[in-house]
Amino acid sequence: MAKSTTRYVCSECGWDGLKWVGRCPQCGQWGTVEEFHEARPAATSSRTAAPGRTSRTQAATATAISAATPITQVDTSTAARLATGFGEFDRVLGGGIVPGSVVLIAGEPGIGKSTLLLETAGNIAAARPDGKVLYLSGEESQAQVRLRAARINAMEPNLLLASTTDLATVLGLIERERPTLAIVDSAQTIVSQDVDGISGGSTQVREVASALIDTAKTLDVPVLLVGHVTKDGSIAGPRTLEHLVDVVCQFEGDAETALRMLRAVKNRFGPTDEVGCFDMSGEGIEEVSDPSGLFLSSADEQVEGTCVTFTLDGHRSLPIEIQALVTNSVLPTPRRAVVGVEANRIAMLTAVLYRHGKVNLLANDLYVSTIAGGLAKEPACDLAIVAALASAAKAKPIVRSICAIGEISLTGQIRPVPRLEHRLREAARLGFTVAVVPPTRKKVAIEGLRIVEVTHLRDALDALKVI
Template structure:
């Protein structure tokens, strides 16, 4: 076994030093400094001392190098490997790049293994002449086979292996030379060359470094599954995210079937794209147009609802806000939210009372979104206030009307970024009227309003309530 030297590494920021601290000297986090044993190379693998290297050896080393002028480096594009999911390909920037290392992290039971196993089946199906290697350190081959049968991912050229030994993993990848290799997960693989428990900083760093070196040397793309901690961050040292090429977060509410895939880091594409998936008993299904997931199926006009449009990367998504206002029998009225920031709701309730003359301070207020959508963007303020005023006055808002805008503490309706992009999606879904913030210059950034939709520009909360018809019954 190779000799090791002991260091202490912060799992949050990557700081390292020879002494343990309860609080990281770099980032100030408590309890993040862990012991790290760095393996030293064997004596026979070390290079000769300077001045003792022969000219023949030096010429051999230079001959093996690939140094060339940048003007002579080719710019031909690399053929990406499609995953079989258009949503996954868009998040990755067009597919998996050969020789890259992709880290997919998410909470337990969110569907990481199911997504990647179905991806392995898709790649194996579209590449019958090659193989796809699925290495599981958490489940046996029989367990993986059962899931593959359920999601229709059984292919003759999809190879399964169940092991936790790093040397075995590297040997299988080098032996099979697959079209794609998936390791599930990085925290379960153990190297016998270094000390440390499975999933610790020492083991995770050693495993990641070895897999990255193999991917670059053999030009084989490797997808790693990563665990997350209780606060949602990726488990293991922070350097794991710096080493890999792509970091994706697979998120979603376990109570709903909607799943979102975000690219936190991407060396080969944008990091503001999001992929939508639907979790079902037959596996993962992509949702190319998620607009219908966040809107109520009923076309009946009822009070207490308002639709807005939020941005998730380059994609504009409609969100329906629902509000319920009841008379409180408690000394302190209740404020319950789902998909909305509770502190933001308290602020908007006070602004609605002060500048909109709608008193909800003594009422129980409940605000929720459809299908677990998140309406925490400031651009959703106007729709939240409109839903509250609609529920309080008993005045419904037309189903063809949407509201987009941020509300300040002074009762002003402030502009939001990429408004034209939101309005284009609203027009595509059939909305004919939109209450939006007024621009200072009178010209809208990003172009004119889309055809088929009427814009009602407002500058204050009172003007917005009047435009939505929520002041008639007050």
């Protein structure tokens, strides 16, 4: 058994020390410093005893020292990205998977992480029949993974399955097979025999991540790593896990809806403001290249209490339909129920609507919601929220071909929003003919879209014909 050393590590920022403290001296968080035992791997450990591993590492080190090359002469032909078979996934990664990179996919339990990666493995195996794709599962048996692969149509002869929780076995399989892509599901289930600690603990997760990164860089094999999240939504294990890997992606979505969003939180090879949209079904995951229709109702008739706005999610401009219901309250304190909208924002906008729009809803029950799990938490959605509330209160529907974009200040002014032209072009593409927006310094002209600039809340409500 390897010799163990006791250290104390902050689960929030990764600080470590020899003594326990109640408050982390680096990030200032209380109660985040935990004890763990870090072992020093012996010279004959499984990681160093793998066939050819020591000599290969030493040779690579010697080559790197003697091969300092001018940056203008560095060969980039070996950095060709690997397409995942999902255009949405490739865009989030910056164009595909970089050889030798380690990508961490994190998300809530049951959100579809394993399904997404298994379908990605099937796509790559089908596109590259001369290569191998290795899927290593520490949570399910080979039979269970095969049943899911058959359900999502990912049955390929060069897709190799293995079920193990031993780190040495995982590294040995990757080194022996030399796959085009390796998928490890998940980091919290793999255990190293060279260090102490329970499965999923800070010690084990750090050791597993370090070993996989070392193997990926040495053999130039990309690794997709599944990560669990804690109850507060952060990735389980030490915070250094996110610093070690090359890419961190969050797979988000509501379990009650089929919409799934993939976001890049960290990306050494591309942008971090891209968002990929997917649709979860019983047959697997399908990418949604144009998610505009998901957030709009299919009703053609005009209904009071609805207004459409456009919000930014990364580089994408998405339409969001705001629905509002106003009823007389029988409670001493009127109720405010919201879905997809911030409750504090509704309270503020209700006060602004009363003071500057002359529409009194302070004594009414207000219900505000979005369609299909969309989020209208950007300030640019203020004007559409207020318009929907006024429309519901006055029983005057807003024309379906009109959209409203703008932030509302406490003085009732309609303030500019970022990338307005990008939002308006998306509105014109979807068939909207009128857009009520704040004034801009640079005049925007879009064919087929009449732009109505307003400076005050009262003018906006008049343009929308709800008062």
